[in-house]
Amino acid sequence: MSENKKNEFVEEAKENLQKADEAVESQVNTVVGELKEVAEETKAAVEGKELATSKTEGGAGYRSDDNSAAGNGLAIASLVLGIVSIVCSLLISQIVGLVVGIIGIILGANARKKNQSSMATAGFVCSIIGTIFGLMWLICLGACVGAVSTMG
Numbered sequence: 001m002s003e004n005k006k007n008e009f010v011e012e013a014k015e016n017l018q019k020a021d022e023a024v025e026s027q028v029n030t031v032v033g034e035l036k037e038v039a040e041e042t043k044a045a046v047e048g049k050e051l052a053t054s055k056t057e058g059g060a061g062y063r064s065d066d067n068s069a070a071g072n073g074l075a076i077a078s079l080v081l082g083i084v085s086i087v088c089s090l091l092i093s094q095i096v097g098l099v100v101g102i103i104g105i106i107l108g109a110n111a112r113k114k115n116q117s118s119m120a121t122a123g124f125v126c127s128i129i130g131t132i133f134g135l136m137w138l139i140c141l142g143a144c145v146g147a148v149s150t151m152g
Helices: 005-048 067-092 095-113 118-151
Strands: none
Touching: 005 067, 005 118, 067 118, 095 118
16 A cells, blocks of 8 residues: 555544544533433422423423423432332342332322323332332341251
């Protein structure tokens, strides 16, 4: 390959790399912006305040009515805690999963009262499942410890 072709290839690769870098940076900025928005909504929901932002239909964070912001923040928190409780109950610590699941159930019930959304229901159900898994594992652990202690 001639030196001229190599230089052209290197320059084209640099341009493509720069375009890819710009595209990734744009996507990261979009995601960071959406995460900040969700964090603000969750904080406002926990504090019981409504955000004074205007959302348009089809945009990120669109709300169908003004009273759903607090319920949606609680629904998100309940869903996250429900998923965390399932993971903790199965893999990490059953007690942590049990506690997180109970908190998720409370938040999910409150979210369902404020805004009957599928996310609130999903958070409520996931929290119940995580709590049940945590209880099952603790009962099994207690039975195993009891069985081993009588053997010996």
